Amino acid sequence: MREPSVVAMTTSSTINPAATAIPSQPRLGLPKLVWALAATHFVGRAGGVVRSFLVLYLTQAQHLSPATAGAVVAAVGLGDIGSQLLGGWLGDRIGRRNTMLVGFVGAAVALAALGSADSMPEIWAAAVGVGLTIELFRPAGSAAVADLPAQQRIRAFGLLYWAANLGFSVATVTAGILAKYGYGLLFWINVVASLAAALIVWRLVPETRPAGSMRTRQALLPVLLRDRLMIAMMAIHVGYFTLFLQTFTTLPLLMTADGLGPATYGAVLALNGIAIVVLQPLAVRLLAGRNAYAVSAVSMLLVGVGAALGAISHGTAGFAGSVVIWTLGQIGIAVRFGDTFADLAPAELRGRYMGLASTTWSIGAVIGPLAGTALLDLAGPTVLGSVCAIGGIALFAAQRALAPALRRRTAAQDEPGPSVR
Template identity: 70%
Template sequence: MRALTATHFVARAGGMARSFLVLYLTQEVGLSPTTAGAVIAAVGVGDIGSQLLGGWLGDRIGRRNAMLVGFLGTAVALIALGSAKTLPAICAAAVGVGLMAELFRPVGSAAVADLPAQERLPAYGLLFWAANLGFTVSTVAAGVLVRQGYGILFWINAAASVLAALIVWRHVPETRPPTRKATRRALLPVLRLDPLMLAMVAIHVVYFTMFLQSFSTLPLVMAGDGHGPGAYSAVLALNGIAIVVVQPIAVRLLDGRDTASVLAASMLLVGVGGGLSAAVHSGAAYAGSIIVWTLGQIGVSVLFGATFAGLAPADLRGRYMGVASTTWSLGAVLGPLLGTALLDHAGRTALWTACLATGLLLFAAQRAVAPALRRRTSVPAYDVNPNRPPS
């Protein structure tokens, strides 16, 4: 776990380019907010393929080899994106970044899902903590480095991806359980007969569409209030610091709690945090709304991996975790498109009011699936029997 944790920290600590991509595209490249949103959505399109490809590769060539492909491919794609000058080239490179940069997410999740069930929640919590510690380092450093221009962020991000690949190559063991060819099943026939998994996927797509306004429309709204990249960097750093401090406590507090109830309350908190942004203008007020937002984010993120791992058959863990991670990617496509369009045509108040309404909707939806989720996750035999159909 220590080596896997280190890769998450390094990848996030060096992941400076994506957080500032919308500002790079609008301020340096000169794209309109709507066009910049479309480019960010192109990254999200790549993300979708990344999650599915990562899950498939993790089950086929092993967790370790799939991570190597992802990290090395990320370095190449980032250099291409930072060097692209025309809109078609920018969009193509953006898809490549998405396709490679998130490949490690479903693969790492599958590696943790290979652990005994009782070890998963703290292990997922550790990965989440390390990633956000790296994210905090990234945002603070990027806020300083961006004064030298946005280009340096792409090169640092690429170098961090190469370093993460080296850690995997030298220190991360293979965890994929052996599976006989005769017992291998295709994903889609199993998934089609798993209504609970499909419902959880739909809920999380909507959640991430709402949550990812923090990277697509929040920097634009803050810029409209006269706050520069440094202020946005500070807000993101506050988010990361809060996670680093609170998340280890949350893992202990949430262990053994009712998963559906925690997820419902957490998604509602994210919606409330977004709703508060409709009325704030000062840096301190934005910080307050982000703290509310972050508390909900912690609840969802701590339970996300363990929840979907509990739904996955043993022989389909990589692909189930890939489908779960795709919810983030779909949100990364829908979030910028819907958020920037709503901001352009209806204004900030409508945007953040929609976030609040979405939080309320997600609370109701998560409560509706709560009984089925409790029944499913209380049957440990499901996790180890690849021939048992989903209930």
């Protein structure tokens, strides 16, 4: 979240011809690039009605077992891992804008294939394809925001997160209502939304990749292997996203077992997006100036507590309360997630570092559904809840232990270097 005006930024960036027609004056303190990206996030998430209901589609329409459905959802997450690495690499190679276009158009094709797949091989292949494309825009978009001046980043990442969750709240409510007319309708809505997001990128999003990045061919792996702090942060966030994302697979199963239908599940899950839309702007103001590492530690603990409560709840009110608790933790993590990893990234590897950061989410999307559904199926909700609570405590302790090293890294980066004449 950096911050010279985009006018100044574009003088040292590789500008796509489509970007030259777009004025770069700041709007409410943020450049038009950020508002265009926010529009893609809203449209993509508002129409992204398939993923939250995928496990119900697989178990009810395709008649798969819960464990098999969880494995298919994990296959989407497996594709996600590749998409984050590929998206970061492409963002540094062919540009942030072109990478987002490839991702949105590719996602439309993959979603259409998954919705029409009848055999298990087709379902597996399409699921991986969806994962490989549907999040390809994330590291490229994050790199575009990371290309901004540092003082703009927290607000810019916050706006994108807010727009995405506004769209998510729309998606969960509408999908829960429309699911009664058939899950095929959800797939086609998602396809249209992906194409609409691609159109916004094509018309409104300029290229921000630094002009010298193509000439600097620094390899990622040697730098990463020396960056033990980045590796430690990635490990902690893999654990966090594993704990957090299993809730999206186990919650519908827990609610279904409690006799609650898809519409109720959609309404309860919509609380997540609504709470973020209402509270996240306030959280940016309240938490941006506080100790980021203490905020992250407490937030991870809240996610563990909320997930544990959801595993042992009965009735709509109990499930809704669990969603609100882990949503508070989710908001705390999101306030500083992008900015923290952007500060760790070398300029010439910014796209790939943001891709690695997003990969922690994707790895959690693989492990979470597998572990959550397996634990629920084999050991029951009480054991699942206990593991979630213990996981939240462990993440809290790990983040607190890493805080001193993160403070030293930030302080070292804030020190002015020798002047260059």
